[in-house]
Amino acid sequence: MKINKLNYIQNRKHWCWAVACKLVGEQYKKTHSEFQFSIISTNPEKCGQVTLFEYEHGVVTENREGLRRWLQYEDEVRVDAWQRAIVMNANTCKYIGYDGDAAGDDEAKVRGIKYYLTGDIYSDKVQVETLGFYKDSMSLWDQYRDRIMESFRRHEYIIGNVVLHNNNAYHSMVILCIVEDKVMLYNTADGELLYYSAEEVFCKGFKSCLGIGIVKWIQRIV
Numbered sequence: 001m002k003i004n005k006l007n008y009i010q011n012r013k014h015w016c017w018a019v020a021c022k023l024v025g026e027q028y029k030k031t032h033s034e035f036q037f038s039i040i041s042t043n044p045e046k047c048g049q050v051t052l053f054e055y056e057h058g059v060v061t062e063n064r065e066g067l068r069r070w071l072q073y074e075d076e077v078r079v080d081a082w083q084r085a086i087v088m089n090a091n092t093c094k095y096i097g098y099d100g101d102a103a104g105d106d107e108a109k110v111r112g113i114k115y116y117l118t119g120d121i122y123s124d125k126v127q128v129e130t131l132g133f134y135k136d137s138m139s140l141w142d143q144y145r146d147r148i149m150e151s152f153r154r155h156e157y158i159i160g161n162v163v164l165h166n167n168n169a170y171h172s173m174v175i176l177c178i179v180e181d182k183v184m185l186y187n188t189a190d191g192e193l194l195y196y197s198a199e200e201v202f203c204k205g206f207k208s209c210l211g212i213g214i215v216k217w218i219q220r221i222v
Contacts, residue, residue, distance in 0.1 A: 003191040005070060006058050010188050011079040013066035017104030018086040018112060019188040020159040020172040025116030027157040028126075028221055035126070037119040039085045047097050048085030055081045066101025086112045090121050106130045109159055109172070109219045132217030134163050134170065140216060141202035151220045152177050158220045160185060160201075162213035171210055175201075175218070185215075 003009070008023070010016045029035050041049040050059055058078025061067075071077055084099050090111035091102040104112065110128040111121035118125050131147065132140040141148070151158050160175040174186040176193075183201045185194040187208050196206040205212045 005191065006078065007080045007082070008188075009068070009191045011068055011071060011083055012101040013068070014101050014103040015066075015083050015087060016172040016188040017109050017159075018083040018090075020174050021086050021090070021104075021109060021112030021116055022082045023174045023186065023188075024157045024159055024219075024221065025113050027155070028113075028117060031155060032117075035117040037117060039081060048081075048088040050081045050085070059084055061099065063100045082116070086115055089115045104172070106217075106219065113159075113219065113221065127222045128219055129222050130217060130219050132161075134161070134216045136216060139202045139214075140218065141198050144218075148175075148218070148220070149178065156221055158218050160215040161217045161219075162208075162210075163216045164211050164213040165205060166211040169210075171213065173208075173215070175215070 008019060010019050039049050040052050040055050042051070044050055059081050061077055061079050064072070067077065071079070087102050088097055088099050090108050091098060092105055092108045094100070094102045110130065113128050114123045114126055115121045131144045148158065158175040160173045162171045162173055164171060171189065173188055176184045176186055178198065181198050183196055183198055185201065187194060190209050192209065194206065194208060200206045201215050203214065205214050
């Protein structure tokens, strides 16, 4: 995976979910060519639509809310067009069209994946399910191993929602694959690829730049 800070690392403090939706949708398109929705438009009118230049170079923003530090010190601040479009169309904590620092709940993540693939947050052309719960005492791996592995047999990515131990916060990463007992995760916060055992990821806890956490629940395309 080619890591571009603007495109594949969350541009605002709470945009981890938008990056996760983008990556899951992008991977799904590789094996499902019928999903060709794009946000590029020569005359952008719809919410989140952009020109080809904005798509390639980012969208200028005056809203500094939650901007990541590496974006804050440039005279002209640009944010990734896809992250912005997903937030504008799929967020549930503000309103449609809001492009600031919106966090994403489970409904927003489902809507975000659907938007990336179809342009319609309510589309029935693709189904997304949420498995697990942040308060579950039984591990996600023990409960849903077969369904998780079903996605990886199809070469699909999964949004992995992490409960962080240090401050009981939540963060969305992307589970890229599981081979035997080894899990590869992509951290939307810094672009780091993480490799841990399934027991560490789903039960004991694993370390990232955000601290120690456990994947407690997921969203996957079914």
